[in-house]
Amino acid sequence: MKLYYVPGACSLAPHIIIREAGLDAALDRVTFGKERLTESGRNFYDINPQGAVPALELDNGEVLTEAQVLLQYLAAQAPSANLAPVTGHERWRLLETLNFIATELHKGISPLFRKPNEEAQRAIVDNAVNRLALLERKLGDKDYLLGGFSIADAYAFVTLNWARMFSIPVSPKLTAYFECIRARPAVQQALKEEGLPTS
Numbered sequence: 001m002k003l004y005y006v007p008g009a010c011s012l013a014p015h016i017i018i019r020e021a022g023l024d025a026a027l028d029r030v031t032f033g034k035e036r037l038t039e040s041g042r043n044f045y046d047i048n049p050q051g052a053v054p055a056l057e058l059d060n061g062e063v064l065t066e067a068q069v070l071l072q073y074l075a076a077q078a079p080s081a082n083l084a085p086v087t088g089h090e091r092w093r094l095l096e097t098l099n100f101i102a103t104e105l106h107k108g109i110s111p112l113f114r115k116p117n118e119e120a121q122r123a124i125v126d127n128a129v130n131r132l133a134l135l136e137r138k139l140g141d142k143d144y145l146l147g148g149f150s151i152a153d154a155y156a157f158v159t160l161n162w163a164r165m166f167s168i169p170v171s172p173k174l175t176a177y178f179e180c181i182r183a184r185p186a187v188q189q190a191l192k193e194e195g196l197p198t199s
């Protein structure tokens with residue numbers, strides 16, 4: 001298996017899960033410029049016509065995309081790591097949380113990477129502050145969103161990292177949650193492998 005990634009992008013979430021699950025996967029860094037090229041010299045549009053990371057190339061050559069699907073696929077490859085509940089009510093809570101992170105946080109904050117004008121920027125930040133407050137409510141008094149660490153926390157971690165990068169106010173509780181995830185050995189390893197700060 002091979003994960004196509006851009007350092008610090010949403011592809012960091014499946015990267016973390018590969019390390020949490022102890023899966024054997026190669027990494028191939030994609031450079032976004034006029035063209036989108038992989039480190040291995042391929043045109044990334046030939047791998048994912050959407051041109052977006054993450055993309056996961058399976059051993060049979062098939063390519064899977066969509067961060068929340070990759071997270072579930074990877075968790076399913078290592079069921080004993082308990083990274084995604086697959087039965088009972090917890091499963092629906094996981095899917096609800098993943099969809100919230102994908103559509104409200106990931107797609108809510110990522111437009112800031114496109115350097116919008118000041119007015120648009122303010123609207124994005126106001127919306128993000130509101131959505132982060134909802135994330136905090138979902139976390140409640142638990143250590144992790146579903147109780148124990150899961151794929152949802154890896155995904156939330158990436159969006160909190162973006163919030164910090166763009167100086168979006170993050171509450172003390174969410175900051176503590178972020179730091180607790182960042183301290184996990186698998187997360188430290190993934191950050192190092194992407195050349196990102198680990199503290």
Ligand SMILES: N[C@@H](CCC(=O)N[C@@H](CS)C(=O)NCC(=O)O)C(=O)O
Nearest residue numbers: 009010011051052053054066067068
């Ligand atoms: N629907 C995709 C979107 C992924 C996405 O937004 N990836 C960003 C990086 S975080 C990207 O590659 N953006 C470049 C682009 O879309 O042109 C998913 O959920 O995985």
